[in-house]
Amino acid sequence: MSTHIGAEPGDIAERVLLPGDPLRAKWIAETYLKDARCYSTVRNMLGFTGMYDGVEVSVQGSGMGMPSASIYAHELINDYGVKKLVRVGSCGAIVASLRLRDVVAAIGSSTDSNMNRARFDGLIDYAPVADFELLRRSVDAAAEKGISMRVGPVLAADAFYTDRPDLYDRLADYGVLAVEMESAALYTIAARFGAQALTLLTVSDHIKTGERTTAQDREQTFGQMVEIALQTIIA
Ligand SMILES: O=P(O)(O)O[C@H]1O[C@H](CO)[C@@H](O)[C@H]1O
Numbered sequence: 001m002s003t004h005i006g007a008e009p010g011d012i013a014e015r016v017l018l019p020g021d022p023l024r025a026k027w028i029a030e031t032y033l034k035d036a037r038c039y040s041t042v043r044n045m046l047g048f049t050g051m052y053d054g055v056e057v058s059v060q061g062s063g064m065g066m067p068s069a070s071i072y073a074h075e076l077i078n079d080y081g082v083k084k085l086v087r088v089g090s091c092g093a094i095v096a097s098l099r100l101r102d103v104v105a106a107i108g109s110s111t112d113s114n115m116n117r118a119r120f121d122g123l124i125d126y127a128p129v130a131d132f133e134l135l136r137r138s139v140d141a142a143a144e145k146g147i148s149m150r151v152g153p154v155l156a157a158d159a160f161y162t163d164r165p166d167l168y169d170r171l172a173d174y175g176v177l178a179v180e181m182e183s184a185a186l187y188t189i190a191a192r193f194g195a196q197a198l199t200l201l202t203v204s205d206h207i208k209t210g211e212r213t214t215a216q217d218r219e220q221t222f223g224q225m226v227e228i229a230l231q232t233i234i235a
């Protein structure tokens with residue numbers, strides 16, 4: 001096993017979906033994967049492997065925030081040879097044109113995290129971006145399934161609760177669609193270690209209107225995003 005994942009080599013597929021919520025991982029495995037088996041319960045950050053449309057796929061909870069997601073992305077790629085990672089997360093919309101439950105593909109990720117500043121000695125504002133091939137496949141998959149999906153930049157924030165909502169408005173002025181908490185780290189680590197990564201999100205909260213879904217919704221009802229993600233990752 002690696003430091004944080006209790007799997008043996010070969011237990012994890014080269015293709016992995018990454019929800020932040022480990023119970024969303026369980027729901028995805030039970031709902032969409034054939035012959036799913038749980039390979040890790042370490043810290044209750046559940047991971048499963050099964051078959052989707054004849055292709056082996058894993059789904060691994062990654063926790064909340066970039067320090068947690070970075071650990072799972074790093075170990076999946078470096079200890080288990082994972083090649084493709086698609087995050088299936090929730091997000092808060094910061095533009096009025098998005099509605100609750102809309103699906104977003106994050107083409108790029110701005111961040112207030114200091115992780116990449118430390119990585120580049122504060123000298124370069126590294127731009128974490130989605131893998132183009134996965135992004136293109138997700139757009140095709142959404143179209144084939146008749147699911148409307150917005151493609152655009154997001155903010156990966158360190159804090160869920162902010163004292164500076166005005167900065168969300170300013171980011172929206174620059175085309176940023178939504179806020180979540182992991183995509184910048186996922187894109188950076190995948191780039192660093194030669195894997196492909198994409199972040200798909202479902203709008204669970206609307207920062208402008210105050211509308212929000214329930215915890216059970218966030219765990220068990222984001223199926224359109226999951227279907228796009230699975231179609232994308234097996235192609
Ligand atoms: O629903 P997940 O995938 O956890 O994603 C979002 O939800 C959490 C905050 O509620 C953060 O992890 C954020 O990125």
Ligand SMILES: O=c1cc[nH]c(=O)[nH]1
Nearest residue numbers: 090091092179180205
């Ligand atoms: O508002 C939200 C909703 C989900 N995830 C976030 O990070 N923020």
